[in-house]
Amino acid sequence: MTAENVTTSTRLQNILSNYYVRKILLSIVTLFGISILIFTIARVLPGDPARLALGPRAPEDVVEQYRKLLRLDQPIYIQYFYWLLDVFNGRFGLSLVTFRDVLTDIVEFLPATVELIIFTLIIDVIGAFSLGVISGRKPNSMIDNAVRIFAYAGIAIPSFVWAIILQLVLANWLDILPAYGRLSLGIEVNRITGLITVDSLLSGNLVAFADAITHLIIPSLSLAIGCIAQEARILRANLIENINKDYILNMYAHGIPSSIIFFKYALKPSMIPTVTIMTLDMASMLGNAFLVELIFNWPGLSRYGITAMLRKDLNAIVGVVLVIGLAYTIASIIIDLLVSYLDPRVRYKR
Amino acid sequence: MKTLSGATVSEVKFSELEKKVKRENWRRIWFRFKKSKLSVIGLSMILILLFMAVFAEYVAPYPSHAGLYIAFKNAYKPPSIEHILGTDMYGRDVFSRIIFGFRYAFMMIGLVLSIVVPTGVILGLIAGYYRGTFIETVIVRLSDIFISLPPLVLALSIASILEPNIFNSMLAVSLMWWPWYVKLTYSMTVSLRNEPFILAAESQGASTLHILFRELLPIELGTILTKVTLDAGWVILIGAAISFVGLGAQPPTPDLGTMVSEYSKYLPEYWWMSLGPAAGIVLIILAFNLLGDGVRDVFAGE
């Protein structure tokens, strides 16, 4: 009996000392922190949220009703307690934009954003690695200089400016890609997962699949370019630095072919800082998605969030921010896993 | 008498020597900075833009077009010699408005950084110095919460709860930004905390204030300065994003982000209206990035 208890408790201890378990637990605590933070800022700052939400022309009794609904007439910790209770019961509160529960809205709008972000990540990884490798392979060549100029432009031009430029040039002037939305008029796909590319493949609708991809290109590209530039630059710098390290020269000293040296022995260590920086790039991607979805009229969570923000729809704002926070936490854990896969020193330290 | 005068002379010499060393340090930093062409270009760009911002009334060809001004007969004019970046839907000169936009941009950088940097640095120093105490836990955990959200998302949601105007958007950016300086200063302080020279200063009875600001801060200053220059561009970016969404400065304020947002409704026909202020944003970010790279190289070599 006691022996059993001991093994259970040591097993529990082992689980708790695991790096990832700790990280996940910590991020759950942090997510609660975020909810308190947003909640507090919303309630503590001057101005009446109910009045702000309903606008100056709403009659006072309606505002009073809404105030009751949000429990604004009670102390802030009580408000938070009830809100938390609701969250555990699967309710995020009523949205003023759609007059539905915020969770219902999130379920509806999240897939479009997920699809956009995943497509952006694919473009980002392909772009960053090919440019970084091309550039790092032949430093100071013509192509390297071109990549470096592109990297400066990519970093200095914000996503929403890329969005405007790409929309103007590719959609309006050259007219080779659609300017708005997820699908062309007249094309419909049954909702299964909510990811149109996946749903269209599942239902065998290749026309819709191709249409969905063409709609994804410009928004994803505008989100990806900055990250591509950043990562390509870091990869290039690390390749150039590592290629002169003794462990590379040692491989040359043994007559190992230079392609193996470059793509195996130099690339892997150089990838570690590049993948590490992707956590930050993921953050900027999730943030910029708010503007890009607005520009491309993309029916995703971020555009819903912007609408909520402009209407001061508190429940919806807190809901969206929490979901984005959760997504960011998951993304950073995945990137952590990738880094530890690449870097045994990190793996064994954890 | 001889010894007395000798002592004074050597003391004077010592303080002069110290001054000379400091002067030489700065000269060396400037020398190294000058060698990087890109950072000199960045600095000159910033100085030119700053000049335009300060003397906007004299530099802008149509200073009255900055705010409310209507001349419908001049509306929607593409770029020409009179209006090098064209005119907008009210007939205002886009170029003039951009120059006033620089003024808001520099205001934003100045205000945000002067709130964020001292706050973050002081909290970071304290958290690092009082390692293992309750103070550390509170400061570090609180910063962690702020940092665990994508910065732009946090800034947008803070801005959304406030009245939409330019000062509140600066406030939102500041509220989002300070934890990054806490993190930076904290990690440096923790690694310096047990260095012999700090312990020696402590054992000689140096005050906490002395250790924080006279011993620790000077060493960390280079890294902090590098981050400040690299961050200046990002402040503009986040600020412009807030304005673009409509949660920041409202028209007719000639804020660059607001202008891009306002004018983007007239795309694609009247493209010059949006691209002008967009290019203004890009110029500022680029200038600070170029400068920041140079500053980083200078301090990385120290």
Next chain:
Amino acid sequence: MLLEINDLHVYYKSYWYILKVLNGVWLRVDKGERVGIIGESGSGKTTLLKSILKILPQNGIIPRGEIRYDGKNILKLGDNELTKIRRKEIGIIFQDPMAALNPVFTIKEQLYDIIKHKMMIEGHNPSSKELHEQAVKILNDVRLPDPERVLKSYPFQLSGGMRQRVMIAMALISAEKLLLADEPTTNLDVTIQDQILKLIHKLVTEKNLSTILVSHALGMVYQMTDRVFVLYAGDIMEEAGTNELFNHPKHPYTQLLISSTPRLSSVGVGEGIKGKIPDYRNPPPGCRFAPRCPYVMDKCINMKPGKIQVNRDHVVSCYLYD
């Protein structure tokens, strides 16, 4: 003559300046001969070894000179011949095994690649079983306990001594004729230094390898070499048989170097000569030791002295013996 280096110049280009590191170095190694190169840190010893295999960092350039190995100039060799030399004739032990082993690959991955490519140039494509046998054999040769565990490890999981043994194992795969050892014991504990030294000595004698041993530990060079070259700031100052050189040093630099070593029998570090190695951006135009030399003369400053034969087996580059 296995290796003969004449008038070798090596520069490093940086963005703003050029470092003129090697300044007309000469060197010769007979078959089976063990040669030592001594000098302070920063005198270009590592650069010299790296140029023999043509593995300088990317900013390194060789504007002048020749490296004759087996009668052929390595600097003008085609890729195939150079690869053959690198894979099975010359091996190199780097100074710091931690830096010379790739941190993110296991010993197995790195060792297998080296063994595989060596066997491939012998016209044989080894199976993974053969690779494993070879790897275990070579690790046994360098007296590594538990080779299976070593193979599975990453460099950071091994002790300093074990890493150096792995490094020696790698070098021996390629070194069938010439072994280059760059301060093979500098980064090790004193107790382990001796073991590693004995190991190298034993392996070299067994395989009858020609060796170039670079070190600033004079005692070690005294014990292990037949002939010694003294390198200072990219110039060869003196060349002589080991006994001759240590007993009758001619060049002022060699004399100072030897006299500043506490006890020649111990593994001491040359220190205590006044001044520093000159700035390679703007080195002295004449003898590079002139600024630190106690016997400096006017002509030392302006013109580099040539090789002066003081006796049959003793060459010195100094105007004092002109």
